[in-house]
Amino acid sequence: MRLGPILRSFPHIRPRSYPLVHRRHSSDMASVVNKTAHPFDKARFDATLNRRFFYAPAFEIYGGVAGLYDYGPPGSALQANIIDQWRKHFIIEEGMLELDTTIMTPSAVFETSGHVARFADWMVKDTKTGDVLRADHLVKNVLENRLAGDRAARGLAAAPPVEDKKRKKKAGKATTLKLDDEVVKEYETILAQLDNYTGPELGELCRKHKLTNPDTDNEVGEPQQFNLMFQSSIGPTGQHKGYLRPETAQGHFLNFNRLLDYNNGRVPFASAQIGRSFRNEISPRAGLLRVREFTMAEIEHYVDPDDKSHPRFKEVRDIAIVLLDRDVQEAGSSETKVMSVGEAVDKGIIANETLGYFIVRIYLFLVNIGINPKRLRFRQHMANEMAHYATDCWDAEIHNATGWTECVGCADRAAYDLSVHSAKTGQPLVVRQALKEPIVTEKETPEWNKKNLGKLFKKDAAVITQLVEALDEPSLLKLKGELAQGSTVVKSEDGKEFTLTPEVVTIERKVFKQSIREFTPNVIEPSFGLGRILYTLLEHSFWSRESDVERGVLSLPPVVAPTKVLIVPLSAREEFDPLVQEISAKLRKAGVFSRVDDSNTSIGKRYARNDELGTPFGLTIDFASIPNRTVTLRERDTTDQRIGSIDEVIATVTELVDGTIDWEEACQRLPAYDGVQAVAE
């Protein structure tokens, strides 16, 4: 990812509630979505995820540490499934070379990459309490609050965007104050360009607009840089400084020569890595969206700088995506446009085909795992926001309760990284390519008779050679003509003259052939924050039924759902055990992950619990199952129930999970459950 201002979520200028489209399966061909669903309720959502242990603050019994979270069983499984899909979608589909490099990194590497000097955020201190705040967050929060207060004063119903409860309480004080129209416009322009400001400019904004710490109303000091890398020391002597990587990228670049060799010396190719990274955030507050330790998935695609076309671009060029380009933002707006990626590349909005190809591949990955495409946009970096070496950079931003959040970055890093590491270590990090047509050049070339040269000129021989070799083509031609006539005179810088004859040197026209081209490849880097994707996916999947507002439903697509099938025996009686074991074993053999819930509560309650865990299918075993060898199959979103023989139902549910059929097709195979068996919802 880029240096400097990192992973900032774009300000949520115009809060609006997006219609929640409840996707059912990745195929999205399932029966009608549940339109009676209750809208998103953040408090209930957070409580559900916590209660079901999707994730929780790490070290909770010790009071917790801001920005550190543990994933429980459903969160771990969801993460593992997202990673599995990522590996299939990128590494396997595109034949990428996977790496697993170390987190602990000696400081020399990050000195070269620029992270030691520049991987920092601007922080300000509360002048009285000494509390530390991120400068851009302070500007964003206070201005958004004032704008919300203005809207309230104008009688518009929008609530102020809030990050957490503490902030909500404090923010409440400043509301319902009408602002001048010009002030509103100025604030909106500042927010649209927030990622574009330097530290001193942020300080200037605080002074000009009297921005104080919203928790205390105290003034804040001048912005100072804080490096976001965690520092440590390697080995027993304490002499070797190390940092925890803030991204996996350097591990790719340092192995470039090995990767190139593994790929038989050819470009383009890509390396890929999934792993933990660390950023010592100044004041993490937004749950999984801003954390100090996180799992990333990064791709470094190495490409010829003279040819950034992509062989598979034609497959994606008609796919339309939502773009928020640089020019629009720099004009103080956040109007998006919908455009095919082909058109965007043709018009020069996206810099090249390879970048465009990856933007679409990122889009398809996110939509495939269940991100709502209506809440997904690609935002281009503005000039100051982009790292100085980058050619172009786009963030996949996903809309959520806190606004728009960068979840994937996609940058053209040019040749920067390989060049700086090569310059520092003296190791060439280049591609050597045999030219199909060698480049042939002819030029005049001095040919020396070394023996005569030495005999005649002794220690001056070297000076003479240097003088002649340094001559340009016309001068050599002149010399050639004079030598043809018997002799010529060359003059050294200190005025000494030497008379040369054809016995010492001749000038000949020679042919040179260059058959190898050497170049530093450019790097296109798609970089995924998996925790942010996981969080926004959960938000996009959460709703509750009209019939049971207190309980949530997580409509995760089967492909990523933590558990695919819940097996529900009517009770924990031993007589159900053989069927439970048979069905478990058959599902395991079919590669379908299932769990048994034989706890001592009603079937309806057990289903409701598993709706909250996002389990898409339930198999119920009741008394009729034993003589008839039938089970009922329940679908999570519709709560439809069908009935069939054990083997029929297992075959159907396997195809549902694989995505080869949808629920509508399943319903054609299995009759509706007619209620003869005693299953209570």
Add this chain to the structure above:
Amino acid sequence: MRLGPILRSFPHIRPRSYPLVHRRHSSDMASVVNKTAHPFDKARFDATLNRRFFYAPAFEIYGGVAGLYDYGPPGSALQANIIDQWRKHFIIEEGMLELDTTIMTPSAVFETSGHVARFADWMVKDTKTGDVLRADHLVKNVLENRLAGDRAARGLAAAPPVEDKKRKKKAGKATTLKLDDEVVKEYETILAQLDNYTGPELGELCRKHKLTNPDTDNEVGEPQQFNLMFQSSIGPTGQHKGYLRPETAQGHFLNFNRLLDYNNGRVPFASAQIGRSFRNEISPRAGLLRVREFTMAEIEHYVDPDDKSHPRFKEVRDIAIVLLDRDVQEAGSSETKVMSVGEAVDKGIIANETLGYFIVRIYLFLVNIGINPKRLRFRQHMANEMAHYATDCWDAEIHNATGWTECVGCADRAAYDLSVHSAKTGQPLVVRQALKEPIVTEKETPEWNKKNLGKLFKKDAAVITQLVEALDEPSLLKLKGELAQGSTVVKSEDGKEFTLTPEVVTIERKVFKQSIREFTPNVIEPSFGLGRILYTLLEHSFWSRESDVERGVLSLPPVVAPTKVLIVPLSAREEFDPLVQEISAKLRKAGVFSRVDDSNTSIGKRYARNDELGTPFGLTIDFASIPNRTVTLRERDTTDQRIGSIDEVIATVTELVDGTIDWEEACQRLPAYDGVQAVAE
């Protein structure tokens, strides 16, 4: 894993070369193994892994950092496949609860767990150069060298065990010196008990046996403790000390209440986690066997301390394993015994069924992924070696070129961890179990008339209550009798006397019912060092053919092989493209990971390269493939080639990879390749 002496490899007392059994498939039912194979050559092995980029020193172009390694494409894929098998074998098969907790940990947690005080190794400093050495490694290396020198002097052919080339050179100097028989015996006893010594004892050994730094021959100073945790600081203030976890275990324990709740309040259950851990090793030298950053897989199985039986123990009790028990080692020997786990538990050699169950499950996992069972043993910890709280602890040790190395630990940690965290935080970490039969007790109980008591005794009332409540059953009975007769007298500690009557107190026989049992579960912890397993697996899989000694073959079982099938078109000509694409797509659909090698070298060279990468099967496409739609199928270990239609071969290779058939069965389906097609080996 245990505290204190950690992950130490057991000294390689009697070097012997184990027969290399080349396992072919996990089923091990394939045709005869290649008995003509050349024996293991460590130098060639290391060079092959490096050249093929299984792994390489991290930051190599910056000169590298000891103990940090990067995995390249084949190493990453092998690791991912081992993890996948682990997840299936443990998490899915046993229904464990997976976790993903943070690496960065506030210091309070490790203060409580004991790591800040005790997670340390003893180091000694070279008195002249200041070089730092691990004290136990110094003792081991020098004594092993002296014993090797003694064996050489006695005309025995054993070579000294070496850790790396530098050491080898230095070690050479001390060889061929015959020792007294008693000295040999003493050295062997020290080595057998090495993990049992304290720091001061190691210092004493250095002085007594004149052990010097083998690199310089200088004396070393007194052993000092060095804490192995990497330290850092959390947040912008620099006030909050943090450590990188040296094991994942604490992340499990701190989430115990959430896990228990997720499991509906029942034990036994297990949590499992796969993740990175860090240990700032003093002087890592043994490649992947001792590193500063590594991937672990840990299980914490929570069990009733009063019932450590395991419901599935009967399934494993007859499986025989190689044991090196505590008593044998403490007697200075390293003689192993082969015994069924049932017998070992019955005889009390292994402390309980649950520990025994996991030992067998570990054994089966290791053998299934390709570890040679003849080079695998379970070594019990000696008294001083074990953490003070542990009940019993066994290490799965795998034999390799450096000797026996601990790759999995399996400890009964008792209630230690949950107890200390609970005591520190005040949070109960207990199981509350409804008793099937409530425990009913009857006892004599004082019943007070509070009004009369207060009126009569005023401020002495509390003293009187205390005095009576503290009485035991016989005293209460005596009191009861006296009260029945009118009154009784009680006496306070300071000699004051109070006369009590039935108006103030009566003694009644009451029935008490206890329906809940509360207890802190014990923890059985299998803990896997995945890098060590990966390395020893590679060693056990490596050999070379008589016909091509320079080239290695990696006979990895298909289940973990990085690539399952290599697709080899005769050349990179375009006419082969449609078949290459068809076969790739069909294999992808069948879930079989394949790669194409259309590089510009002979088919034989391409196969040889992929033998080194451990790819078990090759599909060759040649000119006959286009009209006939046939391909040849090559098996890595035998180099046998068979022929069949594309669909037949894909179906066969899919079953081979899944392990449902072996090569012998494949040969019954597909005829031998008769050489009509032009395929050169």
